[in-house]
Amino acid sequence: xxxxxxxxxxxxxxxxxxxxKDHPTADVVYSNVRLQNxxxxxxxxxRNLTLLADIGEIQRLRLGDGVDHFDADTxxxxxxxxxxxxxxxDLELDSITGITDSAQTHFKGHIAGHITYFYGxxxxxxxx
Amino acid sequence: xxxxxxxxxxxxxxxxxxxxKDHPTADVVYSNVRLQNxxxxxxxxxRNLTLLADIGEIQRLRLGDGVDHFDADTxxxxxxxxxxxxxxxDLELDSITGITDSAQTHFKGHIAGHITYFYGxxxxxxxx
DNA sequence: TTCCTTGCAAATCGTTTGCATAATG
DNA sequence: CATTATGCAAACGATTTGCAAGGAA
Numbered sequence: 346x347x348x349x350x351x352x353x354x355x356x357x358x359x360x361x362x363x364x365x366k367d368h369p370t371a372d373v374v375y376s377n378v379r380l381q382n383x384x385x386x387x388x389x390x391x392r393n394l395t396l397l398a399d400i401g402e403i404q405r406l407r408l409g410d411g412v413d414h415f416d417a418d419t420x421x422x423x424x425x426x427x428x429x430x431x432x433x434x435d436l437e438l439d440s441i442t443g444i445t446d447s448a449q450t451h452f453k454g455h456i457a458g459h460i461t462y463f464y465g466x467x468x469x470x471x472x473x
Numbered sequence: 474x475x476x477x478x479x480x481x482x483x484x485x486x487x488x489x490x491x492x493x494k495d496h497p498t499a500d501v502v503y504s505n506v507r508l509q510n511x512x513x514x515x516x517x518x519x520r521n522l523t524l525l526a527d528i529g530e531i532q533r534l535r536l537g538d539g540v541d542h543f544d545a546d547t548x549x550x551x552x553x554x555x556x557x558x559x560x561x562x563d564l565e566l567d568s569i570t571g572i573t574d575s576a577q578t579h580f581k582g583h584i585a586g587h588i589t590y591f592y593g594x595x596x597x598x599x600x601x
Numbered sequence: 602t603t604c605c606t607t608g609c610a611a612a613t614c615g616t617t618t619g620c621a622t623a624a625t626g
Numbered sequence: 627c628a629t630t631a632t633g634c635a636a637a638c639g640a641t642t643t644g645c646a647a648g649g650a651a
Contacts, residue, residue, distance in 0.1 A: 350625050350630045371616080386633045391616060393631090409535035409588060411641090412615070425580065437579040444569045448591050451565040452553065457593035460537060463576050465585035478605045478650050499641080514608045519641060521606095539616095540640070 349400075354378075354385055355393045359417070362403055368414040368424070368433040408433060408462055427467035436463060477528075482506075482513055483521045487545070490531055496542040496552070496561040536561065536590055555595035562595060 357378050362369070369377075375390045394415055398405040406414040408426050414433055423436040441461070449456045485506050490497070497505075503518045522543055526533040534542040536554050542561055551564040569589070577584045 347630065348626090352624080352631055354632075384633075386635095388617080388634075389632055392618095395617090407535075407537040423576065425576070425582070425584065427582065428585070434582075436576055438572075438576050439578075441569070441572045441575065444566075444572065444589070445591065447569065448551065448553070448564055448566050450567075454553070454555065454562075454595040454597075454599055455593045456553065456591050457556070459589055459591045461572070461587055461589040463573065463584050463587045465583045467582040469582075471582055475605065476651090480606060480650085482607075512608075514610095516609075516642080517607055520643095523642090 352393075354382070354389050355397070357381060357385070358390060358393045359397060359402065362415055362417040365417070366435065368406055368416050370412045370414055372412075374415065406433070406462075407460075423461060423463065425463045425465070425467070427470055428464050429466055429470040432467050432469070434467060480521075482510065482517050483525070485509060485513070486518060486521045487525060487530065490543055490545040493545070494563065496534055496544050498540045498542055500540075502543065534561070534590075535588075551589060551591065553591045553593070553595070555598055556592050557594055557598040560595050560597070564591060 358374060361374060361378050371387070371391055371394055374394065375385070375387050378385055378390065394403070394405070394413075397403040398415070401419060402417075404416040404419050406416055406424060408414060408424065410426065410431060418435070423438045423441075425434045425436045426432070427434070444461075445456055445459050448459070486502060489502060489506050499515070499519055499522055502522065503513070503515050506513055506518065522531070522533070522541075525531040526543070529547060530545075532544040532547050534544055534552065536542060536552065538554065538559060546563070551566045551569075553562045553564045554560070555562070572589075573584055573587050576587070
């Protein structure tokens with residue numbers, strides 16, 4: 346891979362993402378970072394989110410809603426997606442890594458890992 | 474929902490899907506069904522796949538590769554996606570529905586279910 | 602006849618990319 | 627200076643949609 350050069354835009358994007366626990370989309374990152382730097386382009390946001398995800402500094406979440414979400418928390422954890430409001434919430438969960446082994450049992454290829462997310466109704470939407 | 478009327482196109486799509494265990498994409502469904510009916514349009518394929526999924530006759534799979542896959546097998550089961558060739562394979566797996574309860578423990582909203590898929594290298598790609 | 606479904610083409614949406622210019626090392 | 631990063635706008639790929647015409651009940 347090419348040598349990485351420093352960029353203010355990338356810093357802003359990473360910093361913004363670290364302040365948020367709600368797993369924003371590229372568009373949300375864009376409109377927020379734009380408050381500090383009105384000249385930044387959407388393309389730059391996408392390029393940097395992809396780059397940061399590639400080097401493992403952030404996580405790209407594909408939750409089946411057709412839009413990518415991004416998470417500065419790269420530690421292994423799970424997510425809940427509210428079917429009503431779309432909110433994405435971190436989930437505390439006793440490790441279920443065992444399911445990978447469990448899946449491996451009857452499978453001849455090699456299982457490297459799994460993607461899991463939960464869905465339902467969030468606390469907010471239940472009170473309505 | 475509106476009353477459903479019979480359509481040859483829908484039948485063909487459903488029938489084709491039932492012959493396949495490889496979870497084809499809309500495009501693959503389209504080009505195959507076209508062999509029997511060269512006039513069918515891609516829009517019709519999409520509309521019927523969506524309709525069939527909505528009424529629960531087929532399953533729509535979002536596996537994070539940017540393309541929807543479809544499965545005529547609506548029984549609960551899991552999938553493996555090969556990171557190299559993209560193949561989607563059914564997985565036999567001792568039930569892991571317990572993870573939904575496990576996730577519910579520390580969560581105040583209501584968890585209705587989970588989406589899980591596994592990834593790695595399939596048998597075919599391992600022998601290369 | 603009613604109204605659902607189709608074929609076609611245009612539109613949409615999220616994301617990527619080509620290119621000339623600016624910034625970094 | 628060499629090379630990476632940016633802004634802009636155009637391109638992309640998957641999917642959806644408006645509309646007039648065709649088909650089912």
